[in-house]
Amino acid sequence: MRFPLRVVIGFIVLAGLTYTSGVLARDEWRAQRQAALSNIALRLDPAQITLHLPRTVESRYRLLARCDAVMSDGFQNLQPPETRAAVGAACQSVADHILRDAPSLSLAHLVRAQALAEQGQDPQDSLLAAHKTGGALLWMAARRLRLALDIEARAAVSEMIAADITQLAEADLGRNFLAAIYLRADAGRRAAMNAAFATLSPDKQAQIVAQIRRRL
Numbered sequence: 598m599r600f601p602l603r604v605v606i607g608f609i610v611l612a613g614l615t616y617t618s619g620v621l622a623r624d625e626w627r628a629q630r631q632a633a634l635s636n637i638a639l640r641l642d643p644a645q646i647t648l649h650l651p652r653t654v655e656s657r658y659r660l661l662a663r664c665d666a667v668m669s670d671g672f673q674n675l676q677p678p679e680t681r682a683a684v685g686a687a688c689q690s691v692a693d694h695i696l697r698d699a700p701s702l703s704l705a706h707l708v709r710a711q712a713l714a715e716q717g718q719d720p721q722d723s724l725l726a727a728h729k730t731g732g733a734l735l736w737m738a739a740r741r742l743r744l745a746l747d748i749e750a751r752a753a754v755s756e757m758i759a760a761d762i763t764q765l766a767e768a769d770l771g772r773n774f775l776a777a778i779y780l781r782a783d784a785g786r787r788a789a790m791n792a793a794f795a796t797l798s799p800d801k802q803a804q805i806v807a808q809i810r811r812r813l
Contacts, residue, residue, distance in 0.1 A: 603718065610771055638651075650691065650694060650695070654699075657695050658702075658704065660691055661691065661692065661695065661702075661704045661708050663710065664687075664688035664691060664692070664706065664711070664712070665704065665706045665707065665708055665740065667684060667688075668684065668685070668688060668708070668711040668712065668715055669711065669740060669743070673715075678717075681715045681716075682694075682715060682716045682717070684712075684715060685711070685712040685713070685714070685715025685716040686712070686716060688708055688709075688711070688712040688715075689709055689712035689716070691708070691712065692705045692708040692709035692712060693709065696709070701725050702730070703730040703731040703732065703734070703737060704727075704737070705733075706723050706724075706726040706727035706730060707723070707724075707727040707731075707737060707740055707741065709723040710724045710727055710741075711740075711744060712746060714744060714747070714748070719746065719748075720744060721749065721750065721751060721754050723793045724741055724744060724745055724754060724757065725753055725754065725757060727741055728757045728760070728761070730790070734766070735764070735765060735768060735770050735771045735774060736774070738761040738764050738765055739761075739765060739771070739774035739775075739777075740764070741757065741761055742758060742761045742774075742775075742778060743778055744757050744759060745761075746758065746778070746782065746786045746789060746790070747786075747787035751764055755789075758789065758793060759793045759796065762775065762790065762793040762794070762797075762803065763793070763796070763797065766788070766794075766797050766801045766804075766805060767801075769804075769808075772804055772805050772808045773808055775790070775805055775808070776805065776808040776809040776811070776812050777812065778790070779805075779809055780809065780812055780813075
C-alpha cells in the first residue's frame with residue numbers, strides 16, 4: 598500500500614508536535630501521541646519514506662530531531678516490540694538516506710543508533726560515529742550515554758562512555774543530565790558510571806553528587 602506524503606512521514610511529524618497548554622496533561626498528551634505514532638508506524642513501509650523526504654537541510658534536521666524525540670521518550674519503552682521495531686525501521690530509513698548526502702551529520706548517526714536498538718540490532722558502530730562527529734553538544738552526549746549504558750558495550754564504546762561522562766561533568770547542564778541518567782539507572786549501569794566518576798577531579802565528583810542529591 599502506498600501512502601501520500603502527509604501519511605508517509607506523518608508519524609515523524611507527530612513526534613515534533615508541541616503539547617498544548619490547558620488541553621491535556623503533559624503525560625496524557627505524550628501517551629496519546631505515542632498511540633498515534635504506533636498506529637501509523639505499523640502500517641508504514643519504511644522504503645516509502647525516502648521517496649518523500651524534504652530537500653532542505655533544515656527540514657531534514659527537523660525530521661531527525663523528531664525521530665530522536667519519539668525514540669527517547671519514556672513512553673516508547675511501553676510500546677509493544679513490533680511497534681518499537683516499526684518506528685525504528687522508519688527512522689533508520691530517514692537516517693540512512695540523509696547520511697548518504699551528509700555522512701558527518703552527528704544527529705543522523707545518533708538516530709540510526711537509536712533506530713537499530715529499537716529493532717534489536719547492534720547500535721555500537723553508529724554510536725561511535727555519532728561520538729566522533731558530535732562535537733560539544735551536551736544533550737547529544739547525554740543521548741549517547743543513555744543508549745550506550747543499555748547495551749553490552751565493547752571496548753571502544755566503553756571508552757566513549759567515559760569520554761561522554763567527562764564532557765558532561767564539565768558543565769552544570771551536563772551534570773544535570775548525568776544526575777538524571779544516574780537516578781534512572783539500575784545497579785549495573787550505576788557501577789559503570791561510578792567507575793567513570795572516579796576518574797574525575799574531586800570537585801567535579803562533589804558537584805555531580807550535589808546534583809544527584811538535589812533531584813532526590
